[in-house]
Amino acid sequence: MDLSRFPRRRYTVGPTPIEPLHNLSKALGGPSLWIKRDDQLGLFPGGNKTRKLEFLVADALAQGADTLITCGAVQSNHCRITLAAAAKEGLKCRLLLEERVPGSYNPKGNGNHFMFELMGVESIEVFPGGADMMAAMQRTAEGLAREGRKGYIIPGGGSNAIGALGYVACAQEILAQSFEMGVHFDHLVVGSGSSGTHAGLVAGFHGMNAGLPITGVGVSRDPENQEPLVFKEAQATAALLGVNTPVPRDAVKTVGGYWQPKYSLPNRRMVEAVQMLARLEAVPLDPTYTGKAMAGLIGMVREGRFKSSDQVLFVHTGGLPALFAETEVLTGRTPVVDP
Numbered sequence: 001m002d003l004s005r006f007p008r009r010r011y012t013v014g015p016t017p018i019e020p021l022h023n024l025s026k027a028l029g030g031p032s033l034w035i036k037r038d039d040q041l042g043l044f045p046g047g048n049k050t051r052k053l054e055f056l057v058a059d060a061l062a063q064g065a066d067t068l069i070t071c072g073a074v075q076s077n078h079c080r081i082t083l084a085a086a087a088k089e090g091l092k093c094r095l096l097l098e099e100r101v102p103g104s105y106n107p108k109g110n111g112n113h114f115m116f117e118l119m120g121v122e123s124i125e126v127f128p129g130g131a132d133m134m135a136a137m138q139r140t141a142e143g144l145a146r147e148g149r150k151g152y153i154i155p156g157g158g159s160n161a162i163g164a165l166g167y168v169a170c171a172q173e174i175l176a177q178s179f180e181m182g183v184h185f186d187h188l189v190v191g192s193g194s195s196g197t198h199a200g201l202v203a204g205f206h207g208m209n210a211g212l213p214i215t216g217v218g219v220s221r222d223p224e225n226q227e228p229l230v231f232k233e234a235q236a237t238a239a240l241l242g243v244n245t246p247v248p249r250d251a252v253k254t255v256g257g258y259w260q261p262k263y264s265l266p267n268r269r270m271v272e273a274v275q276m277l278a279r280l281e282a283v284p285l286d287p288t289y290t291g292k293a294m295a296g297l298i299g300m301v302r303e304g305r306f307k308s309s310d311q312v313l314f315v316h317t318g319g320l321p322a323l324f325a326e327t328e329v330l331t332g333r334t335p336v337v338d339p
């Protein structure tokens, strides 16, 4: 698995830290928990999309693009980080936002909204939930072409085989760190959404024959819908890499039940997880992804899914700005629903 044959831009200096979560491990009385701080990746503030964009933007530049076009939910971290990469590269950026929760787009909104404006987005177009975002991005690209410009379309979440290479690189980084630290990880837990992060890790660890079990916590789908998506993406990534043994279907495992009532809407276990990590470890999670993914990890520890001797690594995928868009719920001033 030689990633050096793919063009790549670099947006982070060095590896992100892997830190022990001593207080959380003690409070839960289960296995030893660790955290991979991908919330400390580059690009204002970074997150998992930073790693994907290293490969996607390199591809855009190789194709002579002058504008990045992408889509996401109204508080999309992916859109923010794509815009940040565009700013760094001297490219323009057009964002297409999908209102998955009706009425949720607020042009004066906080969090990522504010950052879209601050970083000088060229345009924002808002579409109703369920709109065909790929077709809309293609129309945007055609409009640019008529002006003699060249757009590069990045799919939602940066999740295609090229973007997932960022998490193949992360898998290599984790194994190198594990060797340096003298810690053998028995299990990895990560949020699973548009799937590129989870799929890149599956393809990467599989390609290195690491035998590390990975559990994705669905942030928008239960296993019957999420796993086929991740599996397909992992297969495409392995094919792009030229890995010659097929990715086994059972390398893709997810848990459901933590994302309800709906993608991006809060629930009680998410609030508990965000508060626990803040109060015990001073680690900021976010309400849409890492709060729900951590709730999944906490839930699995409580169910006794791990041995007390296990070393379990949680991948923090970022999302900081959205934390500041949900202060009422996260402080407990506004009550939320189960689960």
Ligand SMILES: *Cc1c(COP(=O)(O)O)cnc(C)c1O
Pocket: 047, 048, 049, 077, 078, 157, 159, 191, 192, 193, 194, 195, 196, 197, 198, 286, 289, 290, 317, 318, 319, 320
């Ligand atoms: C996008 C995102 C995820 C989900 O990653 P996918 O590759 O889309 O599955 C997780 N955490 C954060 C903070 C994100 O922005």
